[in-house]
Amino acid sequence: MAHDTAHALHPPTATGLDTRKLAIWTFIGSECLFFATLISNYLVYKGESLVGPLPHETSQCMLHGQMTTCEPIFEIPLVTFGTAVLLFSSFFVVLALNGAQQGNRKKLIGWLSATVVCGLFFIGMQVYEFYHFYHKGLGYTTNLFGSSFYTLTGFHGTHVTLGVIWLATMLVLAIRGKVPPEKSLNLEIAALYWHFVDVVWIVIFPVVYLMR
Amino acid sequence: MDAQVATHEHAHPGPALYLRVAVILFVMTALEVLAFEVSHRPSMPLHELVQPLLNEILIILSAAKFALVAMFYMHLKQDSKIFSGLFVFPLIIAAVLIVALLLLFSYLRLLHPAA
């Protein structure tokens, strides 16, 4: 990608750090507050829903126009699998970056493809989960649990999607031979964003799915 | 954070270390789910011990996973301290925000005579 920096015209920088890398870290710092607010919203409303369905308990809820007993919403095995996939995608993108820095194109393209596939799988998992939960009676506006759950995980999913688009762009560039070692920083920046999306999920997974 | 012209030579730790981290992350995730299952099934061993501590266990495991990814995959361990600062400071504010709101909406309300 083209350098949008005036510092390219006036090296080296005052700190010796790359300007774009500094920018992505600044942005990541800012995003921490974005997710903290969404997580607060989820936690403040935890246990405040007026009707079911609920995360871990059977409850009274409205389904197809009548009050029935609803099963707990969460199914841990599927989301655990998705979590593991996202974790491994972080591992893969580190390897891809390693390949890029060594000028090893095969390694770069291979691991980067694996990362993108993992990302796509995670999105698929989430779409399936939403669809499934909906049919178990948890609509977007059914109760506070549904609204705050879908909003939090939905925004995370949007970030995953943007990350996949970014990494896929890098993959296309890599295939065209446009990510040589001296430009591996472009991949490093995308990878930082991807890891951030991963650590956010490291928080969301226990806080939303597992905690009491 | 002055111009300590960061002389971090890019001696990135190799794939072997990354793999070790990945395995640890995987095991910790398994432990998280295990703790969840144990605390939800009275028939499982250690149920009495884990059940009241579930949240604490989860927080510790997830913080450890978070730190591992940040230190090794995001390279904070060897990169400039400025980057660590840019991550840790917002995380502190974020944690304060979450804890403060939880207190305001639960515990502190109980101290209010009118609640």
Added chain:
Amino acid sequence: MSTIAMGHAGAEAAPAEKKGLWSWITTVDHKRIGILYGVTAFLFFLLGGLEALLIRWQLGAPDKTFLSPEAYNQLFTMHGTTMIFLGVMPLSAMFFNYFIPLLIGARDVAFPRLNAYSYWVFLFGGLVLNSSFLFNAAPDMGWFAYANLTSKQFSPGLNVDFWIIGLQILGIASLAAAVNFFVTIINLRAPGMKMMRMPMFVWMSLITQVLLLLAFPIITVALVLLMLDRSFGTHFFVPSGGGDPVLWQHLFWLFGHPEVYILILPAFGVVSEILPVFSRKPLFGYAAMVFSGCFIAFLGFGVWSHHMFSTGMGPMADTVFSLGTMLIAIPTGVKIFNWIGTVWGGSIQYKTPMYFALGFVAMFIIGGLSGVMHASPPADLQQTDSYFIVAHFHYVLFGGSIFALTAGAYYWFPKMTGRMLSESLGKVHFWLMFLGFNLTFAPMHILGLNGMPRRVYTYSAGMGFEFWNAVETAGSLILGFSFLIFIWNILKSLKSGEVATADPWHGATLEWSIPSPPQEWNFAVEPTVDGRDPLWELRRARGGTLPEPARVSGKGIHLPSPSYWPIVTAFGTALTLVGFLMHVTLWVILLGVAITMLGIFSWAFEPADH
């Protein structure tokens, strides 16, 4: 010894300035973007001022029917929102843009095209917000939009939606700019400009960017939740579905209190540049100034609930937030004493910028003191929602921010335009503004303590409110008139003002080492710095006089090329959000996203240099 190129460079003919509308639309030059910010923000500021005068006219006498209650609600809401988000913030952004690179000795900001993007998003956000007037649906629920007044049930019209979407767009502009300036300050400082040598304005700007980065995501989420409540039927702030309106207050003020520091810290910075120059003394207590600024910003995240004492948070929370708020008065006091220490014993130059800067110090002290008064919950319960609060925040925002920004305008106008503003008109401006301001806002303390509530469109005769209200309205007319003089001064000086030299005030900082106005590349030779007041050191070394720097041809200086992708991307961004305004119109959203994506990709793959 600092090396700052002065006068040596051969006086070759400067290249023709780029001209025309297109050159402004595609500009990525931080100085031009600064001017765009300044002009746009000043126009919005005048609009907000007009709204205020209408409010004052309505309140000039009891039982007036000049404004309907509905119009009154729209006017005070739009007045507050405009002044904060479209007036003070972007006026500060004008100074960030124009002067951060000059003060740190850089050729531009870190990401010039992102900078242009920020401006265009800001402009579109301001237009979307104000276009609500065309639909007779201007926001009408107060600038902090308390739930559940904002629910669909109590605000069925588009008024609240315009506010949500307008602020959301403006937030994107602020965040993009904050990343940019933060990175610029950290990374683009000239050789030798260590952090603890940066001009105080740069320090305060840096802290402001940190606040923006950490506070704006919170309001972004709060606005999203409110939008979901209104457009999708969730119940985050709706009690009938289990939601809690008080959560909105917390989220809003978690943003809102840092926001007041976003409004005042740049002003602190401007004044900290001006007082030393016109006292001919270095800034007193530089390190204390830096650390008190950091401390204010940090504490600023822990006191938000002092806006919410009347919600009944309980004795524990009240105590914590009250003590935290009082604690903030300490670093604020440190700053005030340092300003006084700077002026103390100096050889004071009575120039217009100095008048406004001293006016700032005096007025801000009054606002700070009334702030400490309502840090005490029992006192606040009497004062909240009364005109006493209105008095407080106008003393800090107008007496503080606006006085300081005006000081900055007089100080830096010569650098930006190459012309001096008239001193005599400037002093008339100052005295009228000072008089008008105090006549308008000082009596509000009295009215507030006597029980006059804010946000009520009229009052009955015989309540004892008539006299001071009449005084306030008269004062506001004087205040408005003072700005006519300012405008007259600007227009007259642009046309026929005295031509400014590079360093008309004998300034201490790098911007005064280059021609007025600066050439596109700012510094023909990159300066090196080895002290806090580089130009004073240079002047001393040269026996008290500095040669006038020559304009150079700039041949061989690499500059980022102009680009129209920032405005395209900004348009896409704004369009996407507008799609959520019009009852969630999917095709508008998709079109907006498509344009944004096109913009981002074209931008990323566009060669940046010519």
